[in-house]
Amino acid sequence: MQNDHSVNVTVIGLGPMGRAMAGAYLDQGYEVTLWNRTPSRAAELVRRGAVLAASPAEAVAAGELVILSLTDYDAFYAVLGAVDPAVLAGRVLVNLSSDTPQRAREAAAWAAERGAVQLTGGVLTPPSGVGDPASSTFYSGPREVFEAHRDTLSVLTGTDYRGEDPGLAALFYQLNMVMFWTALSSYWQALALADAHGITAAELLPYARNALDLGRFLDFYAPRVDAGHHGGDVDRLAMGLASAEHVLHTVTDAGVDGALPAAIVDLFRRGVEAGHGDDSSSRLVEVLKKN
Numbered sequence: 266m267q268n269d270h271s272v273n274v275t276v277i278g279l280g281p282m283g284r285a286m287a288g289a290y291l292d293q294g295y296e297v298t299l300w301n302r303t304p305s306r307a308a309e310l311v312r313r314g315a316v317l318a319a320s321p322a323e324a325v326a327a328g329e330l331v332i333l334s335l336t337d338y339d340a341f342y343a344v345l346g347a348v349d350p351a352v353l354a355g356r357v358l359v360n361l362s363s364d365t366p367q368r369a370r371e372a373a374a375w376a377a378e379r380g381a382v383q384l385t386g387g388v389l390t391p392p393s394g395v396g397d398p399a400s401s402t403f404y405s406g407p408r409e410v411f412e413a414h415r416d417t418l419s420v421l422t423g424t425d426y427r428g429e430d431p432g433l434a435a436l437f438y439q440l441n442m443v444m445f446w447t448a449l450s451s452y453w454q455a456l457a458l459a460d461a462h463g464i465t466a467a468e469l470l471p472y473a474r475n476a477l478d479l480g481r482f483l484d485f486y487a488p489r490v491d492a493g494h495h496g497g498d499v500d501r502l503a504m505g506l507a508s509a510e511h512v513l514h515t516v517t518d519a520g521v522d523g524a525l526p527a528a529i530v531d532l533f534r535r536g537v538e539a540g541h542g543d544d545s546s547s548r549l550v551e552v553l554k555k556n
């Protein structure tokens with residue numbers, strides 16, 4: 266990768282993610298300017314050569330590329346709202362803060378009104394994956410701005426440009442998070458049930474890895490869903506409902522919280538009650554669309 270070390274990079278937001286990002290730029294020899302609401306979080310990075318700005322405006326002014334790694338877009342406005350638009354003008358704001366696609370679009374418009382450009386990002390790795398090209402971040406916004414800064418952004422993770430709409434990176438990120446949080450919650454649920462029976466996480470680990478390795482199911486269902494094919498030739502929703510009820514009863518019999526399996530039973534039951542008991546459980550995609 267060709268890195269342009271003449272680019273001064275500013276990192277605003279020094280949670281675990283922002284600190285990892287600033288560290289990755291320092292590792293590659295970039296000039297790095299920092300700002301964080303809680304300045305003490307910058308201490309280690311300053312020891313390594315970063316400059317801590319006295320204000321958000323000073324931080325924005327120092328960096329041609331301004332990376333924002335904040336909790337959400339409320340924090341984005343809290344930090345940049347007070348910055349003189351003359352300072353923002355001409356800056357590229359790489360907003361890697363998580364929020365909704367709509368809020369990403371609004372922030373891009375807010376930036377444009379001040380003469381700045383927002384590239385929206387959705388980071389798909391924990392801080393430990395920052396600096397690893399095998400990790401990935403979704404980006405969206407003006408293509409030429411993304412291309413101009415692709416190499417600098419590639420210091421953080423691999424890049425996956427989704428398109429011009431500033432909401433797209435947030436949308437693809439949220440699509441991932443729908444799956445991530447739901448799947449991870451299923452793991453917490455299984456661990457609570459396992460613990461109720463004296464089974465440790467270590468003992469369950471190989472089975473959990475296998476259960477959550479859903480790739481072959483996704484490969485099977487994706488073309489069928491796109492073709493609107495929900496035939497019950499492989500699985501039937503009525504069978505799924507019975508199975509989901511067995512899960513719920515096993516959980517509640519053990520005295521474990523059943524809110525999550527109850528929600529799944531409710532979903533499957535609505536599908537069956539809508540007359541889809543003989544279809545595949547993939548019919549639930551259609552059921553969910555009709556909320």
Ligand SMILES: NC(=O)c1ccc[n+]([C@@H]2O[C@H](COP(=O)([O-])OP(=O)(O)OC[C@H]3O[C@@H](n4cnc5c(N)ncnc54)[C@H](OP(=O)(O)O)[C@@H]3O)[C@@H](O)[C@H]2O)c1
Nearest residue numbers: 278279280281282283302303334335336340343362363391
């Ligand atoms: N951590 C992960 O594993 C992970 C993975 C993928 C994506 N992400 C996303 O990356 C972003 C950053 O992650 P993180 O774990 O570093 O988040 P975090 O722990 O929530 O920290 C984010 C930063 O936001 C700042 N902040 C929050 N509210 C603020 C406000 N009102 N005004 C000024 N600053 C404010 C915090 O400042 P203070 O230090 O002063 O509190 C901190 O610097 C989030 O959007 C997160 O969803 C995180």
